[in-house]
Amino acid sequence: MKNQRIITEGALLLSIFIVLLLFTIFVPLLGMLSIWALPIPFILYTVRHGLKAGIFLLVGTLLLTLAVGLIMSMPLAIMFASSGLVIGYLLKRKLSSFVVLVGSTLTYITNILLIYVISIVIFDLNIVDSIEKMSSDSIKTAEEIMVAIGQENKDVIIAYENAMEVAIYIIPSLIIMTGILFSIITILVAKPIVKRFYSELPDAKPFREWNFPKSIIWYYIIVILLSFMQLEVGSSLYLVVINLQVLLELVLMIQGFTLIYFYFHAKGSGKGIPIAITVFAILFAPLLSIIRILGIIDLGFELKAKIANANKVS
Template sequence: MKNVHKLTEGAVFLAIFAVLLMITIYVPVIGAVVNFVLPVPFMMIAAKHARKDALLFFVAAVLISFITGTIFAVPVTLLFGLTGLVIGDFLREKKGRLETYIAGSLAFLLATLGIYAISVLFMDINFVEESILLMKESIAMAQDMMAAMGQGGDELFEQLDAGVEMIQTLIPTLLIMSSFLTVFFLQLIAFPIIKRFGVEVSKSKPFRELSFPKSILWYYLLAIIASLLLQPEEGSYWFLALVNLTYILQIFMVIQGFSLIFYFSYKKGLPKAFPIIALVLSLLLPILLYIVRLLGIIDLGFGLRQRVESRDV
Protein backbone atom coordinates (compact mmCIF):
# COMPACT_ATOMS: atom_id res chain seq x y z
CA MET A 1 0.00 0.00 0.00
CA LYS A 2 2.83 2.37 0.82
CA ASN A 3 4.43 1.84 -2.58
CA VAL A 4 1.10 2.42 -4.31
CA HIS A 5 0.64 5.63 -2.33
CA LYS A 6 4.15 6.78 -3.27
CA LEU A 7 3.58 6.07 -6.95
CA THR A 8 0.22 7.82 -6.94
CA GLU A 9 1.58 10.85 -5.13
CA GLY A 10 4.60 10.98 -7.41
CA ALA A 11 2.43 10.78 -10.52
CA VAL A 12 0.18 13.58 -9.25
CA PHE A 13 3.10 15.87 -8.50
CA LEU A 14 4.71 15.05 -11.85
CA ALA A 15 1.49 16.07 -13.58
CA ILE A 16 1.37 19.29 -11.55
CA PHE A 17 4.98 20.02 -12.41
CA ALA A 18 4.36 19.38 -16.12
CA VAL A 19 1.48 21.88 -16.12
CA LEU A 20 3.53 24.48 -14.23
CA LEU A 21 6.47 23.97 -16.59
CA MET A 22 4.33 24.46 -19.70
CA ILE A 23 2.82 27.63 -18.25
CA THR A 24 6.30 28.91 -17.41
CA ILE A 25 7.58 28.30 -20.93
CA TYR A 26 4.59 29.12 -23.11
CA VAL A 27 2.73 31.84 -21.17
CA PRO A 28 5.11 34.82 -20.89
CA VAL A 29 3.59 37.04 -18.19
CA ILE A 30 1.90 34.43 -16.01
CA GLY A 31 4.87 32.12 -16.51
CA ALA A 32 7.18 34.60 -14.83
CA VAL A 33 5.07 34.31 -11.67
CA VAL A 34 4.48 30.55 -11.92
CA ASN A 35 8.24 30.21 -12.19
CA PHE A 36 8.48 30.67 -8.42
CA VAL A 37 6.11 27.75 -7.80
CA LEU A 38 8.08 25.23 -9.87
CA PRO A 39 10.14 23.92 -6.92
CA VAL A 40 7.01 23.10 -4.87
CA PRO A 41 6.50 19.52 -6.19
CA PHE A 42 10.18 18.77 -5.55
CA MET A 43 9.99 20.24 -2.05
CA MET A 44 6.93 18.14 -1.28
CA ILE A 45 8.48 14.88 -2.44
CA ALA A 46 11.86 15.53 -0.80
CA ALA A 47 10.25 16.62 2.48
CA LYS A 48 7.91 13.63 2.72
CA HIS A 49 9.95 10.78 1.25
CA ALA A 50 13.44 9.32 1.28
CA ARG A 51 16.23 10.79 -0.83
CA LYS A 52 16.14 7.85 -3.23
CA ASP A 53 12.49 8.51 -3.99
CA ALA A 54 13.17 12.23 -4.39
CA LEU A 55 16.00 11.55 -6.85
CA LEU A 56 13.79 9.20 -8.88
CA PHE A 57 11.15 11.92 -8.99
CA PHE A 58 13.79 14.39 -10.18
CA VAL A 59 14.92 12.08 -12.99
CA ALA A 60 11.30 11.56 -14.04
CA ALA A 61 10.75 15.33 -14.03
CA VAL A 62 13.75 15.84 -16.32
CA LEU A 63 12.33 13.25 -18.73
CA ILE A 64 8.93 14.93 -18.55
CA SER A 65 10.55 18.27 -19.41
CA PHE A 66 11.85 16.73 -22.65
CA ILE A 67 8.33 15.63 -23.57
CA THR A 68 6.23 18.59 -22.47
CA GLY A 69 8.67 21.35 -23.29
CA THR A 70 11.72 21.88 -25.43
CA ILE A 71 15.43 21.44 -24.88
CA PHE A 72 15.33 24.76 -23.03
CA ALA A 73 12.88 23.29 -20.52
CA VAL A 74 15.58 20.98 -19.19
CA PRO A 75 17.76 23.73 -17.66
CA VAL A 76 14.66 25.15 -15.96
CA THR A 77 13.90 21.74 -14.49
CA LEU A 78 17.48 21.23 -13.38
CA LEU A 79 17.65 24.67 -11.79
CA PHE A 80 14.38 24.68 -9.87
CA GLY A 81 14.29 20.93 -9.36
CA LEU A 82 17.65 20.73 -7.62
CA THR A 83 16.83 23.77 -5.52
CA GLY A 84 13.50 22.26 -4.49
CA LEU A 85 15.13 18.92 -3.65
CA VAL A 86 17.74 20.52 -1.41
CA ILE A 87 15.20 22.70 0.40
CA GLY A 88 12.83 19.76 0.82
CA ASP A 89 15.62 17.54 2.11
CA PHE A 90 16.59 20.12 4.73
CA LEU A 91 12.95 20.41 5.77
CA ARG A 92 12.73 16.64 6.15
CA GLU A 93 15.86 16.70 8.31
CA LYS A 94 14.27 19.42 10.50
CA LYS A 95 17.05 21.88 9.78
CA GLY A 96 16.74 25.52 10.75
CA ARG A 97 15.15 28.11 8.50
CA LEU A 98 18.44 29.93 7.89
CA GLU A 99 20.33 26.72 7.11
CA THR A 100 17.61 25.72 4.67
CA TYR A 101 17.74 29.11 2.99
CA ILE A 102 21.52 29.08 2.61
CA ALA A 103 21.53 25.49 1.30
CA GLY A 104 18.79 26.26 -1.21
CA SER A 105 20.58 29.39 -2.38
CA LEU A 106 23.86 27.54 -2.83
CA ALA A 107 22.07 24.78 -4.74
CA PHE A 108 20.50 27.39 -7.03
CA LEU A 109 23.89 29.05 -7.53
CA LEU A 110 25.70 25.78 -8.29
CA ALA A 111 22.94 24.71 -10.68
CA THR A 112 23.19 28.07 -12.45
CA LEU A 113 26.95 27.74 -12.79
CA GLY A 114 26.59 24.17 -14.03
CA ILE A 115 24.05 25.15 -16.67
CA TYR A 116 26.23 28.08 -17.71
CA ALA A 117 29.29 25.83 -18.04
CA ILE A 118 27.37 23.29 -20.12
CA SER A 119 25.97 25.99 -22.40
CA VAL A 120 29.46 27.40 -23.01
CA LEU A 121 31.31 24.10 -23.43
CA PHE A 122 28.78 22.05 -25.38
CA MET A 123 26.39 24.54 -26.98
CA ASP A 124 28.81 27.42 -27.56
CA ILE A 125 26.33 29.82 -25.96
CA ASN A 126 27.73 32.35 -23.51
CA PHE A 127 24.71 34.30 -22.34
CA VAL A 128 26.84 36.48 -20.04
CA GLU A 129 29.11 37.70 -22.81
CA GLU A 130 26.16 38.10 -25.16
CA SER A 131 24.30 40.20 -22.58
CA ILE A 132 27.33 42.43 -22.05
CA LEU A 133 27.79 42.76 -25.82
CA LEU A 134 24.12 43.66 -26.23
CA MET A 135 24.41 46.42 -23.62
CA LYS A 136 27.52 47.83 -25.30
CA GLU A 137 25.83 47.77 -28.71
CA SER A 138 22.77 49.53 -27.27
CA ILE A 139 24.95 52.27 -25.80
CA ALA A 140 26.83 52.65 -29.09
CA MET A 141 23.55 52.91 -31.03
CA ALA A 142 22.22 55.52 -28.62
CA GLN A 143 25.47 57.47 -28.91
CA ASP A 144 25.27 57.41 -32.72
CA MET A 145 21.67 58.63 -32.60
CA MET A 146 22.60 61.48 -30.27
CA ALA A 147 25.50 62.43 -32.54
CA ALA A 148 23.23 62.37 -35.60
CA MET A 149 20.88 64.80 -33.86
CA GLY A 150 23.80 67.08 -33.07
CA GLN A 151 23.71 66.49 -29.33
CA GLY A 152 26.65 65.62 -27.12
CA GLY A 153 26.33 63.63 -23.94
CA ASP A 154 29.87 62.22 -24.04
CA GLU A 155 30.15 62.27 -20.25
CA LEU A 156 26.90 60.35 -19.92
CA PHE A 157 28.03 57.66 -22.34
CA GLU A 158 31.39 57.40 -20.60
CA GLN A 159 29.53 56.75 -17.36
CA LEU A 160 27.35 54.15 -19.08
CA ASP A 161 30.43 52.42 -20.49
CA ALA A 162 32.02 52.44 -17.06
CA GLY A 163 28.82 50.99 -15.63
CA VAL A 164 28.87 48.13 -18.13
CA GLU A 165 32.51 47.43 -17.30
CA MET A 166 31.63 47.38 -13.60
CA ILE A 167 28.78 44.95 -14.26
CA GLN A 168 31.18 42.72 -16.16
CA THR A 169 33.59 42.82 -13.23
CA LEU A 170 30.88 42.10 -10.66
CA ILE A 171 29.25 39.18 -12.48
CA PRO A 172 30.22 36.69 -9.72
CA THR A 173 28.71 38.98 -7.09
CA LEU A 174 25.58 39.50 -9.17
CA LEU A 175 25.17 35.74 -9.62
CA ILE A 176 25.44 35.17 -5.88
CA MET A 177 23.06 38.02 -5.07
CA SER A 178 20.51 36.90 -7.65
CA SER A 179 20.65 33.31 -6.36
CA PHE A 180 20.01 34.31 -2.76
CA LEU A 181 17.32 36.80 -3.78
CA THR A 182 15.56 34.29 -6.03
CA VAL A 183 15.51 31.59 -3.35
CA PHE A 184 14.22 34.14 -0.85
CA PHE A 185 11.16 34.74 -3.05
CA LEU A 186 10.88 31.02 -3.82
CA GLN A 187 10.59 30.23 -0.14
CA LEU A 188 8.32 33.20 0.48
CA ILE A 189 5.83 31.81 -2.05
CA ALA A 190 6.40 28.06 -1.66
CA PHE A 191 6.45 27.64 2.12
CA PRO A 192 2.83 28.71 2.72
CA ILE A 193 1.77 26.25 0.00
CA ILE A 194 3.65 23.24 1.33
CA LYS A 195 2.51 24.03 4.88
CA ARG A 196 -1.06 23.48 3.72
CA PHE A 197 -0.06 19.99 2.59
CA GLY A 198 1.30 19.06 6.00
CA VAL A 199 4.99 19.81 5.53
CA GLU A 200 6.47 21.21 8.72
CA VAL A 201 8.46 24.38 8.21
CA SER A 202 10.42 25.78 11.13
CA LYS A 203 9.66 29.33 12.15
CA SER A 204 12.16 31.93 11.10
CA LYS A 205 13.70 34.27 13.64
CA PRO A 206 12.79 37.95 13.37
CA PHE A 207 15.07 39.92 11.08
CA ARG A 208 16.10 42.09 14.03
CA GLU A 209 17.81 39.07 15.63
CA LEU A 210 19.99 38.42 12.60
CA SER A 211 23.66 38.92 13.36
CA PHE A 212 26.63 37.68 11.39
CA PRO A 213 29.78 36.23 12.97
CA LYS A 214 32.37 38.79 13.95
CA SER A 215 34.84 37.08 11.62
CA ILE A 216 32.92 38.57 8.67
CA LEU A 217 34.16 42.01 9.75
CA TRP A 218 37.77 40.81 9.80
CA TYR A 219 37.40 39.34 6.32
CA TYR A 220 36.02 42.67 5.16
CA LEU A 221 38.92 44.62 6.65
CA LEU A 222 41.46 42.17 5.22
CA ALA A 223 39.89 42.49 1.76
CA ILE A 224 40.13 46.29 1.93
CA ILE A 225 43.74 46.18 3.17
CA ALA A 226 44.68 43.67 0.47
CA SER A 227 43.14 45.90 -2.19
CA LEU A 228 45.11 48.91 -0.95
CA LEU A 229 48.41 47.07 -0.62
CA LEU A 230 48.33 44.87 -3.70
CA GLN A 231 46.61 47.35 -6.03
CA PRO A 232 46.08 44.63 -8.65
CA GLU A 233 45.88 45.51 -12.30
CA GLU A 234 42.35 46.07 -13.54
CA GLY A 235 41.01 42.96 -15.22
CA SER A 236 43.47 40.62 -13.52
CA TYR A 237 42.40 37.61 -11.46
CA TRP A 238 43.28 39.27 -8.15
CA PHE A 239 41.43 42.42 -9.14
CA LEU A 240 38.26 40.47 -9.91
CA ALA A 241 38.59 38.37 -6.77
CA LEU A 242 39.16 41.30 -4.40
CA VAL A 243 36.50 43.54 -5.94
CA ASN A 244 33.86 40.82 -5.79
CA LEU A 245 34.86 39.73 -2.29
CA THR A 246 34.72 43.33 -1.06
CA TYR A 247 31.29 43.92 -2.57
CA ILE A 248 29.89 40.70 -1.12
CA LEU A 249 31.22 41.55 2.34
CA GLN A 250 29.83 45.07 2.00
CA ILE A 251 26.42 43.53 1.43
CA PHE A 252 26.84 41.60 4.68
CA MET A 253 27.66 44.85 6.47
CA VAL A 254 24.57 46.53 5.01
CA ILE A 255 22.32 43.65 6.07
CA GLN A 256 23.86 43.79 9.54
CA GLY A 257 23.16 47.52 9.64
CA PHE A 258 19.52 47.09 8.64
CA SER A 259 19.13 44.35 11.23
CA LEU A 260 20.50 46.73 13.86
CA ILE A 261 17.98 49.40 12.85
CA PHE A 262 15.12 46.92 13.18
CA TYR A 263 16.51 45.75 16.53
CA PHE A 264 16.91 49.28 17.89
CA SER A 265 13.41 50.24 16.72
CA TYR A 266 11.95 47.20 18.46
CA LYS A 267 13.81 47.86 21.69
CA LYS A 268 12.84 51.53 21.77
CA GLY A 269 9.22 50.82 20.91
CA LEU A 270 9.30 52.89 17.73
CA PRO A 271 6.50 52.50 15.16
CA LYS A 272 6.89 49.42 12.95
CA ALA A 273 6.87 51.67 9.91
CA PHE A 274 10.06 53.44 11.04
CA PRO A 275 12.62 50.73 10.13
CA ILE A 276 10.76 49.94 6.90
CA ILE A 277 10.86 53.60 5.85
CA ALA A 278 14.53 53.74 6.81
CA LEU A 279 15.22 50.67 4.66
CA VAL A 280 13.42 52.09 1.62
CA LEU A 281 15.08 55.49 1.92
CA SER A 282 18.49 53.89 2.33
CA LEU A 283 18.03 51.88 -0.85
CA LEU A 284 17.05 55.05 -2.70
CA LEU A 285 19.75 57.34 -1.28
CA PRO A 286 23.34 56.04 -1.51
CA ILE A 287 24.59 58.26 1.33
CA LEU A 288 22.10 56.65 3.73
CA LEU A 289 23.19 53.22 2.55
CA TYR A 290 26.75 54.17 3.43
CA ILE A 291 25.59 55.11 6.95
CA VAL A 292 23.75 51.79 7.28
CA ARG A 293 26.89 49.93 6.26
CA LEU A 294 28.85 51.89 8.85
CA LEU A 295 26.28 50.93 11.49
CA GLY A 296 26.73 47.29 10.54
CA ILE A 297 30.50 47.58 10.89
CA ILE A 298 30.19 49.26 14.30
CA ASP A 299 27.64 46.69 15.46
CA LEU A 300 29.92 43.78 14.58
CA GLY A 301 33.05 45.48 15.86
CA PHE A 302 31.80 46.99 19.10
CA GLY A 303 28.69 44.96 19.91
CA LEU A 304 26.10 47.75 19.93
CA ARG A 305 23.29 45.32 20.65
CA GLN A 306 24.99 44.02 23.76
CA ARG A 307 25.43 47.59 24.95
CA VAL A 308 21.73 48.30 24.40
CA GLU A 309 20.84 45.08 26.23
CA SER A 310 23.10 45.93 29.18
CA ARG A 311 21.52 49.37 29.52
CA ASP A 312 18.02 47.93 29.49
CA VAL A 313 18.84 45.42 32.24
Protein backbone atom coordinates in the same frame (compact mmCIF):
# COMPACT_ATOMS: atom_id res chain seq x y z
CA MET B 1 -0.91 -0.04 -0.09
CA LYS B 2 1.59 2.46 1.25
CA ASN B 3 3.72 2.27 -1.91
CA GLN B 4 0.61 2.79 -4.01
CA ARG B 5 -0.23 5.93 -2.04
CA ILE B 6 3.33 7.27 -2.47
CA ILE B 7 3.21 6.63 -6.23
CA THR B 8 -0.20 8.30 -6.53
CA GLU B 9 0.98 11.32 -4.58
CA GLY B 10 4.09 11.52 -6.75
CA ALA B 11 2.02 11.43 -9.94
CA LEU B 12 -0.21 14.21 -8.61
CA LEU B 13 2.72 16.45 -7.64
CA LEU B 14 4.44 15.72 -10.96
CA SER B 15 1.30 16.88 -12.78
CA ILE B 16 1.16 20.03 -10.66
CA PHE B 17 4.81 20.78 -11.51
CA ILE B 18 4.19 20.40 -15.26
CA VAL B 19 1.15 22.69 -15.09
CA LEU B 20 3.18 25.30 -13.18
CA LEU B 21 5.98 24.96 -15.72
CA LEU B 22 3.55 25.51 -18.61
CA PHE B 23 2.14 28.61 -16.91
CA THR B 24 5.67 29.90 -16.30
CA ILE B 25 6.64 29.50 -19.96
CA PHE B 26 3.47 30.45 -21.82
CA VAL B 27 1.74 32.96 -19.51
CA PRO B 28 4.36 35.69 -18.91
CA LEU B 29 2.59 37.74 -16.23
CA LEU B 30 1.38 34.73 -14.26
CA GLY B 31 4.71 33.05 -14.92
CA MET B 32 6.50 35.69 -12.85
CA LEU B 33 4.61 34.27 -9.86
CA SER B 34 4.27 30.59 -10.76
CA ILE B 35 8.02 30.19 -11.26
CA TRP B 36 8.57 30.47 -7.50
CA ALA B 37 6.06 27.67 -6.86
CA LEU B 38 7.99 25.20 -9.05
CA PRO B 39 10.14 23.80 -6.19
CA ILE B 40 7.15 23.23 -3.88
CA PRO B 41 6.07 19.79 -5.23
CA PHE B 42 9.62 18.51 -4.70
CA ILE B 43 9.90 20.04 -1.23
CA LEU B 44 6.63 18.41 -0.16
CA TYR B 45 7.39 15.01 -1.67
CA THR B 46 10.96 14.81 -0.33
CA VAL B 47 9.96 16.02 3.15
CA ARG B 48 7.21 13.41 3.35
CA HIS B 49 8.90 10.43 1.68
CA GLY B 50 12.66 11.00 1.75
CA LEU B 51 15.51 11.67 -0.65
CA LYS B 52 15.17 8.48 -2.70
CA ALA B 53 11.52 9.19 -3.49
CA GLY B 54 12.42 12.80 -4.32
CA ILE B 55 15.09 11.67 -6.80
CA PHE B 56 12.60 9.34 -8.51
CA LEU B 57 10.17 12.26 -8.80
CA LEU B 58 12.93 14.43 -10.28
CA VAL B 59 13.82 11.81 -12.90
CA GLY B 60 10.15 11.29 -13.74
CA THR B 61 9.63 15.03 -14.09
CA LEU B 62 12.55 15.43 -16.47
CA LEU B 63 11.34 12.52 -18.62
CA LEU B 64 7.81 13.94 -18.75
CA THR B 65 9.17 17.40 -19.56
CA LEU B 66 10.95 15.89 -22.56
CA ALA B 67 7.89 13.83 -23.51
CA VAL B 68 5.61 16.86 -23.74
CA GLY B 69 8.12 18.70 -25.92
CA LEU B 70 9.44 21.23 -23.40
CA ILE B 71 13.08 20.54 -24.26
CA MET B 72 14.15 24.19 -24.11
CA SER B 73 12.66 24.51 -20.63
CA MET B 74 14.79 21.68 -19.24
CA PRO B 75 17.35 24.02 -17.58
CA LEU B 76 14.49 25.84 -15.84
CA ALA B 77 12.90 22.56 -14.73
CA ILE B 78 16.19 21.14 -13.46
CA MET B 79 17.11 24.32 -11.58
CA PHE B 80 13.90 24.69 -9.58
CA ALA B 81 13.22 20.96 -9.20
CA SER B 82 16.70 20.24 -7.82
CA SER B 83 16.45 23.22 -5.47
CA GLY B 84 13.15 21.88 -4.15
CA LEU B 85 14.72 18.45 -3.72
CA VAL B 86 17.62 19.85 -1.69
CA ILE B 87 15.37 22.03 0.49
CA GLY B 88 13.04 19.09 1.14
CA TYR B 89 15.94 16.81 2.05
CA LEU B 90 17.48 19.33 4.47
CA LEU B 91 14.09 19.97 6.08
CA LYS B 92 13.55 16.21 6.38
CA ARG B 93 16.81 16.01 8.33
CA LYS B 94 15.55 18.82 10.62
CA LEU B 95 18.58 21.01 9.93
CA SER B 96 18.62 24.71 10.76
CA SER B 97 17.08 27.38 8.54
CA PHE B 98 20.56 28.73 7.81
CA VAL B 99 21.73 25.34 6.49
CA VAL B 100 18.58 25.11 4.35
CA LEU B 101 19.30 28.58 2.94
CA VAL B 102 22.95 27.72 2.20
CA GLY B 103 22.04 24.38 0.60
CA SER B 104 19.40 25.95 -1.62
CA THR B 105 21.71 28.83 -2.57
CA LEU B 106 24.52 26.46 -3.58
CA THR B 107 22.05 24.44 -5.66
CA TYR B 108 20.89 27.53 -7.54
CA ILE B 109 24.48 28.71 -8.10
CA THR B 110 25.50 25.27 -9.40
CA ASN B 111 22.58 25.28 -11.82
CA ILE B 112 23.39 28.78 -13.07
CA LEU B 113 26.99 27.74 -13.72
CA LEU B 114 25.84 24.56 -15.49
CA ILE B 115 23.53 26.59 -17.72
CA TYR B 116 26.46 28.87 -18.56
CA VAL B 117 28.73 25.92 -19.44
CA ILE B 118 26.02 24.15 -21.46
CA SER B 119 25.25 27.35 -23.39
CA ILE B 120 28.92 27.48 -24.46
CA VAL B 121 29.51 23.77 -25.14
CA ILE B 122 26.21 22.87 -26.82
CA PHE B 123 24.84 26.13 -28.21
CA ASP B 124 28.17 27.93 -28.76
CA LEU B 125 26.72 30.91 -26.90
CA ASN B 126 28.91 32.73 -24.38
CA ILE B 127 26.54 34.79 -22.26
CA VAL B 128 29.36 36.97 -20.88
CA ASP B 129 30.63 37.77 -24.38
CA SER B 130 27.08 38.59 -25.45
CA ILE B 131 26.68 40.99 -22.53
CA GLU B 132 30.00 42.65 -23.38
CA LYS B 133 28.93 43.08 -27.02
CA MET B 134 25.53 44.50 -26.01
CA SER B 135 27.25 46.93 -23.63
CA SER B 136 29.70 48.02 -26.33
CA ASP B 137 26.88 48.50 -28.85
CA SER B 138 24.80 50.51 -26.37
CA ILE B 139 27.80 52.77 -25.60
CA LYS B 140 28.37 53.40 -29.32
CA THR B 141 24.67 54.14 -29.83
CA ALA B 142 24.59 56.55 -26.89
CA GLU B 143 27.71 58.31 -28.20
CA GLU B 144 26.21 58.65 -31.69
CA ILE B 145 22.97 60.08 -30.27
CA MET B 146 24.86 62.62 -28.14
CA VAL B 147 26.93 63.70 -31.16
CA ALA B 148 23.79 63.97 -33.30
CA ILE B 149 22.04 66.29 -30.83
CA GLY B 150 25.21 68.32 -30.23
CA GLN B 151 25.63 67.31 -26.59
CA GLU B 152 28.71 65.09 -26.74
CA ASN B 153 30.08 64.55 -23.26
CA LYS B 154 33.21 62.42 -23.08
CA ASP B 155 33.11 62.23 -19.27
CA VAL B 156 29.65 60.65 -19.33
CA ILE B 157 30.71 58.12 -21.98
CA ILE B 158 33.89 57.22 -20.06
CA ALA B 159 31.94 56.82 -16.80
CA TYR B 160 29.43 54.56 -18.56
CA GLU B 161 32.24 52.49 -20.12
CA ASN B 162 33.88 52.06 -16.71
CA ALA B 163 30.57 51.02 -15.16
CA MET B 164 30.00 48.41 -17.87
CA GLU B 165 33.55 47.10 -17.45
CA VAL B 166 33.09 46.70 -13.70
CA ALA B 167 29.73 44.99 -14.26
CA ILE B 168 31.46 42.33 -16.36
CA TYR B 169 34.12 41.73 -13.70
CA ILE B 170 31.61 41.32 -10.85
CA ILE B 171 29.57 38.64 -12.64
CA PRO B 172 30.75 36.00 -10.07
CA SER B 173 29.31 38.16 -7.27
CA LEU B 174 26.10 38.69 -9.24
CA ILE B 175 25.72 34.92 -9.67
CA ILE B 176 26.14 34.38 -5.92
CA MET B 177 23.67 37.15 -5.10
CA THR B 178 21.20 35.71 -7.61
CA GLY B 179 21.51 32.31 -5.93
CA ILE B 180 20.87 33.86 -2.51
CA LEU B 181 17.90 35.89 -3.78
CA PHE B 182 16.32 32.89 -5.54
CA SER B 183 16.80 30.79 -2.42
CA ILE B 184 15.21 33.36 -0.11
CA ILE B 185 12.19 33.85 -2.38
CA THR B 186 11.73 30.08 -2.79
CA ILE B 187 11.80 29.49 0.97
CA LEU B 188 9.46 32.41 1.71
CA VAL B 189 6.92 31.21 -0.88
CA ALA B 190 7.16 27.53 0.05
CA LYS B 191 7.19 27.74 3.84
CA PRO B 192 3.48 28.56 4.47
CA ILE B 193 2.36 25.80 2.09
CA VAL B 194 4.82 23.16 3.31
CA LYS B 195 3.97 23.93 6.94
CA ARG B 196 0.35 22.88 6.32
CA PHE B 197 1.50 19.37 5.40
CA TYR B 198 4.62 19.10 7.55
CA SER B 199 4.47 20.76 10.95
CA GLU B 200 8.04 19.96 12.02
CA LEU B 201 9.73 22.78 10.11
CA PRO B 202 12.63 24.45 11.97
CA ASP B 203 11.83 27.89 13.32
CA ALA B 204 13.80 30.53 11.45
CA LYS B 205 15.52 33.24 13.47
CA PRO B 206 13.77 36.61 12.90
CA PHE B 207 15.61 38.86 10.43
CA ARG B 208 16.17 41.49 13.13
CA GLU B 209 18.21 38.97 15.15
CA TRP B 210 20.60 38.06 12.36
CA ASN B 211 24.25 38.68 13.24
CA PHE B 212 27.23 38.00 11.01
CA PRO B 213 30.67 37.19 12.52
CA LYS B 214 32.72 40.17 13.68
CA SER B 215 35.55 38.96 11.48
CA ILE B 216 33.57 40.29 8.50
CA ILE B 217 34.79 43.78 9.46
CA TRP B 218 38.46 42.72 9.25
CA TYR B 219 37.91 41.00 5.92
CA TYR B 220 36.28 44.17 4.64
CA ILE B 221 39.15 46.37 5.85
CA ILE B 222 41.71 44.10 4.15
CA VAL B 223 39.73 44.14 0.89
CA ILE B 224 39.40 47.94 0.99
CA LEU B 225 43.15 48.33 1.57
CA LEU B 226 43.86 45.99 -1.35
CA SER B 227 41.48 47.97 -3.55
CA PHE B 228 43.62 51.09 -2.99
CA MET B 229 46.58 49.33 -4.59
CA GLN B 230 47.21 49.77 -8.29
CA LEU B 231 45.92 46.34 -9.26
CA GLU B 232 46.04 45.37 -12.90
CA VAL B 233 42.49 45.52 -14.24
CA GLY B 234 41.37 42.03 -15.20
CA SER B 235 44.08 40.25 -13.19
CA SER B 236 43.18 37.38 -10.85
CA LEU B 237 43.81 39.47 -7.72
CA TYR B 238 41.71 42.31 -9.15
CA LEU B 239 38.79 39.94 -9.78
CA VAL B 240 39.05 38.46 -6.28
CA VAL B 241 39.21 41.88 -4.60
CA ILE B 242 36.38 43.51 -6.54
CA ASN B 243 34.05 40.54 -6.06
CA LEU B 244 34.85 40.20 -2.36
CA GLN B 245 34.21 43.92 -1.92
CA VAL B 246 30.76 43.61 -3.52
CA LEU B 247 29.82 40.58 -1.40
CA LEU B 248 31.16 41.98 1.89
CA GLU B 249 29.39 45.30 1.31
CA LEU B 250 26.18 43.35 0.74
CA VAL B 251 26.69 41.46 4.03
CA LEU B 252 27.34 44.69 5.95
CA MET B 253 24.32 46.32 4.34
CA ILE B 254 22.13 43.40 5.46
CA GLN B 255 23.60 43.74 8.96
CA GLY B 256 22.66 47.42 8.91
CA PHE B 257 19.07 46.61 7.97
CA THR B 258 18.86 44.04 10.79
CA LEU B 259 19.87 46.80 13.23
CA ILE B 260 17.11 49.07 11.93
CA TYR B 261 14.49 46.32 12.28
CA PHE B 262 15.81 45.42 15.75
CA TYR B 263 15.69 49.01 16.94
CA PHE B 264 12.11 49.66 15.85
CA HIS B 265 10.99 46.28 17.22
CA ALA B 266 12.59 47.13 20.57
CA LYS B 267 10.73 50.46 20.56
CA GLY B 268 7.46 48.69 19.76
CA SER B 269 7.00 50.62 16.52
CA GLY B 270 6.00 47.63 14.38
CA LYS B 271 7.32 46.77 10.94
CA GLY B 272 5.86 49.68 8.97
CA ILE B 273 8.67 52.18 9.55
CA PRO B 274 11.62 49.80 8.92
CA ILE B 275 9.94 48.46 5.78
CA ALA B 276 9.45 52.03 4.53
CA ILE B 277 13.12 52.78 5.27
CA THR B 278 14.15 49.64 3.37
CA VAL B 279 12.12 50.55 0.29
CA PHE B 280 13.32 54.17 0.35
CA ALA B 281 16.97 53.10 0.76
CA ILE B 282 16.72 50.72 -2.21
CA LEU B 283 15.12 53.42 -4.36
CA PHE B 284 17.62 56.06 -3.21
CA ALA B 285 20.92 54.16 -3.52
CA PRO B 286 23.19 56.66 -1.64
CA LEU B 287 21.34 55.73 1.57
CA LEU B 288 22.67 52.19 1.27
CA SER B 289 26.14 53.50 2.18
CA ILE B 290 24.71 54.81 5.46
CA ILE B 291 22.99 51.46 6.07
CA ARG B 292 26.32 49.72 5.47
CA ILE B 293 28.04 51.98 8.02
CA LEU B 294 25.32 51.08 10.53
CA GLY B 295 26.11 47.43 9.88
CA ILE B 296 29.80 48.01 10.58
CA ILE B 297 29.01 49.88 13.81
CA ASP B 298 26.57 47.16 14.91
CA LEU B 299 29.12 44.39 14.39
CA GLY B 300 31.94 46.37 15.96
CA PHE B 301 30.12 47.70 19.02
CA GLU B 302 27.26 45.18 19.44
CA LEU B 303 24.58 47.85 19.25
CA LYS B 304 21.74 45.32 19.35
CA ALA B 305 22.90 44.06 22.75
CA LYS B 306 23.16 47.64 24.03
CA ILE B 307 19.65 48.45 22.77
CA ALA B 308 18.27 45.30 24.41
CA ASN B 309 19.98 46.11 27.73
CA ALA B 310 18.74 49.70 27.62
CA ASN B 311 15.17 48.45 27.17
CA LYS B 312 15.53 46.08 30.14
CA VAL B 313 16.77 48.92 32.37
CA SER B 314 13.96 51.24 31.29
